[in-house]
Amino acid sequence: MNLDAYMNDFGRELARADGKRRSRRRLTLALLPAVPAGAALALAVTVLPGGGDVDAVAAARDALAPAGQIVHMKVELRSSGTVVFPMEQWYATNPDRLRTRTQGPVVEGGSTTVETLTQGGRVRFYDARRDVVTELARRRSRRRPA
Amino acid sequence: MDVDALYQRHREALLVFLVRRTADTEVALDLWAETFAQAVASQRRYRGRTDAEAAGWLYGIAKRQLALYYRRGHAEQRALSKLGLERPPASDALLREVEERAALVDLRRDLAEALSALSEPVRDAVRLRIVDELPYADVARSLRISEPAARARVSRGLAALAELLDPIAIREATAT
Numbered sequence: 001m002n003l004d005a006y007m008n009d010f011g012r013e014l015a016r017a018d019g020k021r022r023s024r025r026r027l028t029l030a031l032l033p034a035v036p037a038g039a040a041l042a043l044a045v046t047v048l049p050g051g052g053d054v055d056a057v058a059a060a061r062d063a064l065a066p067a068g069q070i071v072h073m074k075v076e077l078r079s080s081g082t083v084v085f086p087m088e089q090w091y092a093t094n095p096d097r098l099r100t101r102t103q104g105p106v107v108e109g110g111s112t113t114v115e116t117l118t119q120g121g122r123v124r125f126y127d128a129r130r131d132v133v134t135e136l137a138r139r140r141s142r143r144r145p146a
Numbered sequence: 147m148d149v150d151a152l153y154q155r156h157r158e159a160l161l162v163f164l165v166r167r168t169a170d171t172e173v174a175l176d177l178w179a180e181t182f183a184q185a186v187a188s189q190r191r192y193r194g195r196t197d198a199e200a201a202g203w204l205y206g207i208a209k210r211q212l213a214l215y216y217r218r219g220h221a222e223q224r225a226l227s228k229l230g231l232e233r234p235p236a237s238d239a240l241l242r243e244v245e246e247r248a249a250l251v252d253l254r255r256d257l258a259e260a261l262s263a264l265s266e267p268v269r270d271a272v273r274l275r276i277v278d279e280l281p282y283a284d285v286a287r288s289l290r291i292s293e294p295a296a297r298a299r300v301s302r303g304l305a306a307l308a309e310l311l312d313p314i315a316i317r318e319a320t321a322t
Contacts, residue, residue, distance in 0.1 A: 003243045007157050009234055010179060015150050017229040018186045 095120060104129075147189040152200050153182055158247070160208060165248035167212055168304060169257060169276045171241045174248075176221035179233035181208040183225035216305040219298030257307060264303050271299035272307075 001009075064071045075087040090099040097119045104112030115126040125134045160181065164174035184207045192203055215221050226232060236244075245251065258277045261269045267289070274285040275296070286296040 001237065001240060003158075003240055003247065006234060006236065006240055007161075010182075011150070011153050011157065013231055013234075014153060014182055014186060014229075017183075017231050018149055018189075021186065021229070 147192045147200065149182070149186050149189055152185065152204055155197070156201060156204055157182075160204065161244065162248045163205070164208060164212070165244060165250055166253060168215065169250065169253055170300075171244045171248075171250070172236070173215065173221055175236055175244070176223070176233055177208065177211045177215060179231070180222050180224070180226055181211050183229050183231055184211070187225040187228055216301050219294060219301040260307055264306055268299050268303040268306070271296055272303035275300045276304075 060073070064073075069092070071089075071091040073089045073091070075089065085102050085104060087100055087102045091097070097117070099118075100116045102114045104114060111128050113128040115128070117124040117126075121137065123136045125136065126132070127134070157178075161174060161178045164177045164181075165171055168174045168177065181204065185204055188207075192200070194200055194203055211222060223233075254277055257272070261273055261277075264272060270289060271285055274280045274288055275282065280288070282293050282296050282300075285300070286293040289296060289299075291299075
């Protein structure tokens, strides 16, 4: 192989790596809107009173929660050895309050970190990339008369 | 930023640039591959518009890689690893072709004459590697030192011989 062929080979490998990198980036950008929505949904299901089953993280948090103190937890979900969306939680009781910070990937336009604050059936939701705070309130369920 | 177009325009000139500043075709090929890998990995940070700005940006990366090599004695492979790339191995015939294109034989002759400016341990390392063209493992064995130490001595010697290699580029590279 002469130098020109060698450079052609490496150039092809470089272009392939560049293409892969661009597709991964496009995928990340396409999935980004799903991150805040997913975080809010997971929070609504697992955290809001009456919202659903208590997950393992919530059970651990409750077990650690002494009255009058704040429990600070770092939660890591791993996929093939890689940490996916590392999360921090701060939890206090009487009244129940929960703050979470989920670190998303860094993309053009800044961090995709998402923060939530849950208190008294309300969730405040902060999207760092858009710099927008959204407030959600739990709908009260009406009981049917027997 | 079209890194492929940048690669096509500068691939050979950049390799010659690096060979003339390291006097070592293997090291130059490592630095060359890492420079283009860095260009792919960091292209989003590029803010220029013209071809000249793109060339300046690329050679800036190459000079940083050179500076690291002069300090540490080995070429970085961070971006190559990040992209899952490896610099293809080069045959002896290919290394000879690189030497010819960079007129390395003349440079080696000039370097051999300038070695007296160096301290004895560094001079011996540079002579064995650059003038006698021994592999680093043999340089290390001859000098009874480790291979990384042999690499470090050679790179220090080359940095000290900057006046011959390319005074401006090497001063700029080692100053960053």
